[in-house]
Amino acid sequence: MELNSFTDITSGYKERMRRLALFDPLYELDRKKTKDKKGDHIDLKGLGLLSLLFFFEQKIIRNHKSGKRELAVFLQKMSSGLYVLEQNSYEIIASLIIETFRPAHGKKRAYSFYNWESFAEEELSYSLLKANTFDSKTNTQYYTLDDDGLELIFATKEFYSEFQLSINQLMLRKQLEKGEFKGALRQINEMRIDVETLNERMIKLRHEIQRSIVSEETFERYKQLLEDIHARLARENEEFRELREFVKETKERLFEQDFHQKEQKTYGYVIQLTNQLEEVHYEHSKLLDQSIELKNHTLKAAQESLYYTGIDAFNFEQDINARVFGTPLPLEAMKGLLHPFLRLDQHQAWSPLTIFAQQNIREDREERPDYSFMELGAEQEKHDQITLKQNYAYCMKQFLLAAEEGCSSLAEIIQYIRKKDANLVSQRFFYDFWVVLHQRSPIIPGITKTEEEEQTHTFDEAIALLGHRSLTVKERGDILHVTERFSIQNMDIHIEEEPEDDL
Numbered sequence: 001m002e003l004n005s006f007t008d009i010t011s012g013y014k015e016r017m018r019r020l021a022l023f024d025p026l027y028e029l030d031r032k033k034t035k036d037k038k039g040d041h042i043d044l045k046g047l048g049l050l051s052l053l054f055f056f057e058q059k060i061i062r063n064h065k066s067g068k069r070e071l072a073v074f075l076q077k078m079s080s081g082l083y084v085l086e087q088n089s090y091e092i093i094a095s096l097i098i099e100t101f102r103p104a105h106g107k108k109r110a111y112s113f114y115n116w117e118s119f120a121e122e123e124l125s126y127s128l129l130k131a132n133t134f135d136s137k138t139n140t141q142y143y144t145l146d147d148d149g150l151e152l153i154f155a156t157k158e159f160y161s162e163f164q165l166s167i168n169q170l171m172l173r174k175q176l177e178k179g180e181f182k183g184a185l186r187q188i189n190e191m192r193i194d195v196e197t198l199n200e201r202m203i204k205l206r207h208e209i210q211r212s213i214v215s216e217e218t219f220e221r222y223k224q225l226l227e228d229i230h231a232r233l234a235r236e237n238e239e240f241r242e243l244r245e246f247v248k249e250t251k252e253r254l255f256e257q258d259f260h261q262k263e264q265k266t267y268g269y270v271i272q273l274t275n276q277l278e279e280v281h282y283e284h285s286k287l288l289d290q291s292i293e294l295k296n297h298t299l300k301a302a303q304e305s306l307y308y309t310g311i312d313a314f315n316f317e318q319d320i321n322a323r324v325f326g327t328p329l330p331l332e333a334m335k336g337l338l339h340p341f342l343r344l345d346q347h348q349a350w351s352p353l354t355i356f357a358q359q360n361i362r363e364d365r366e367e368r369p370d371y372s373f374m375e376l377g378a379e380q381e382k383h384d385q386i387t388l389k390q391n392y393a394y395c396m397k398q399f400l401l402a403a404e405e406g407c408s409s410l411a412e413i414i415q416y417i418r419k420k421d422a423n424l425v426s427q428r429f430f431y432d433f434w435v436v437l438h439q440r441s442p443i444i445p446g447i448t449k450t451e452e453e454e455q456t457h458t459f460d461e462a463i464a465l466l467g468h469r470s471l472t473v474k475e476r477g478d479i480l481h482v483t484e485r486f487s488i489q490n491m492d493i494h495i496e497e498e499p500e501d502d503l
Contacts, residue, residue, distance in 0.1 A: 011183075013117040018124050021111035022152040025100050025128060032096070036083040044097070047075055049156070051097045055129065055145045056153050064132055067142045068094045098143065102129040128152060165194040165284075166232075169239045176246060181269035188276045195283045202229075202290050209299060223299060230291040237288050240281040247274050385458060388429060393461035395433040398424065400465060403495055410434060410491040411480055431488050433462075434473070438491060441473040470496050 030045035054074050058066040072094040076087075085093075103109060108125040115122045128149035132142045145153070168191045175184040209222050251270050320341075324334055402416040417424050424430055436459065437443065443463060476490040 010117040011186075014115055014122065014124075017111075017113050017115070018126065019151070019155065021113075021124050021126060022128070022148055022155065024111055025109065029097065029100055034093075036085050036089075038084050040083065042083060042093070044093070047079070047093065048097050048100065050075065050078060051094070051101075052128065052145065052149060052153055055143065055149070059145055064144070065135075065142050066132075066144070067140050068098060069140070071098070098129060101149070102127065102131075102143065165191060165198070165236055166239070168194060169236065169243065172243060173246070176243075176250060176273075181266055181273060185269055185273055185276070188273065188280055192276075192280050192283070195280055195287065198287055199283070199290075202287060202294070205229075206294060209294070219299070223295075226291065226295045226299060230288075230295060233284070233288045233291050237281075237284060240277075240284060244277055244281060247277055389458045389461050391427070391429045392433050392459055393465065395424070395430055396462035396465045399493070403493070408493060409476070410488070410493065411478075413493070414480065414482055425482050425486070428486075431486055434488065434491065437471065438473045438475060441471065443471040466495075468497065472496070 026045050026048050029048045032044055034042045034044055036042055051071055051074075054071060055066060058064075058070075068091060072090040075094060076085075076090045079085075101109075108127040111124040111126070113122060113124070114120075126148040127146040129143045130146040132144040134141050168187055172184055172187045172191070175181075175187060205225075247270070251274060254267060254270060320337065324337065329337065398417055398420065399413055401420070402413045405416060407413045407416050414425055443466065472494045474492045474494075476492060478490045479487055480490050481487045
């Protein structure tokens with residue numbers, strides 16, 4: 001192995017150590033032996049990570065007043081069911097965590113290591129927490145996450161496995177913009193490893209789909225998973241196209257500037273970049289096609305196999321006949337068991353409108369068929385009006401009797417009528433009676449018809465029963481479900497005596 005290869009391996013060693021150093025405060029907390037009143041060991045490392053998440057959440061919601069006291073309340077709520085501690089113990093723990101992340105002397109934390117890239121002892125400085133604001137009235141110091149603290153939070157979140165390729169694409173673009181072609185070439189090699197890893201996962205996913213889909217719920221879960229994978233691969237494929245175009249433009253620009261003659265080694269890196277990026281893009285395109293094939297064919301085949309497996313596993317003689325006749329089942333359970341195998345209920349009914357249909361009667365005379373509705377005769381109309389007038393008068397009579405008993409709402413009146421005449425609340429005209437009274441409210445006595453008004457009204461007899469009393473009907477918010485057929489809104493009914501006019 002050449003010396004240049006060793007140089008590539010140790011490239012960026014200090015930055016890698018800096019990321020490892022960010023975890024050092026958590027392990028320092030873990031080494032502190034702290035116990036509660038029961039003698040149980042307190043997980044300070046876990047509480048330290050929770051503290052970072054607490055300050056991260058406060059940063060998201062833009063709360064700039066988060067200090068030791070707020071952190072102590074948060075830790076108490078999180079661990080109250082686990083540890084037995086006094087009230088001030090949580091403030092002591094919060095102070096310990098804050099001092100570990102941000103030392104009391106105000107300087108950044110230091111981390112010493114041996115740099116295998118420069119072959120020298122070096123020291124890193126970093127800061128997880130920083131002072132935010134200070135309240136002079138209450139002498140309270142507030143804190144917020146520093147840049148290194150944010151980096152630690154993101155490093156603990158598992159998204160690298162899914163988005164590592166997208167991250168490498170962004171890093172490659174930055175390196176190309178800065179002209180770091182050698183580093184970009186190494187970045188492409190890392191992207192090739194990511195694509196190979198994704199290919200292995202797709203193969204495992206194919207076998208898992210064919211093996212694990214045993215219900216409709218698992219089918220929907222894998223369907224959503226494949227849609228997410230396809231969407232991510234499509235975005236990565238679009239980024240590959242933009243990178244290819246960017247590398248192509250860079251190569252043409254360098255060629256125009258005679259860069260291939262001045263810096264042959266650097267231009268050679270650009271040529272390698274172009275070729276290897278094409279290879280990686282081609283392999284990634286096959287992943288995109290594979291995701292489409294998984295979504296359209298493999299998943300559909302798994303669903304069909306699930307259907308046919310259910311058909312093959314079903315035995316009518318054993319699963320139905322044996323259950324019905326062997327147990328035997330009660331009638332209610334038998335209906336539920338046989339219901340999926342029965343046809344839809346078909347009900348044949350006769351419509352009253354058929355009496356108005358055209359009659360198939362043929363005569364020698366030529367006449368136009370009459371499609372109009374049958375008109376009601378004058379005698380029949382008079383008879384129906386008289387009957388309705390008597391019914392409304394009966395309703396008013398029952399209402400007045402209920403009012404004498406102290407009923408002042410429609411609900412109380414209906415309850416009274418149920419005892420006297422239960423059949424009345426099952427009649428349609430009873431509800432029409434109250435709807436019309438509500439529309440005409442208030443009803444004032446002394447309303448007489450003029451000489452031109454010769455026709456009678458269906459409420460004449462009912463209103464006559466009021467005498468010299470006025471009637472006011474106001475709606476209420478609740479609904480009365482009187483019968484299965486009829487419901488009506490509750491009403492307040494008020495009767496008031498009107499003074500007679502002196503003649």
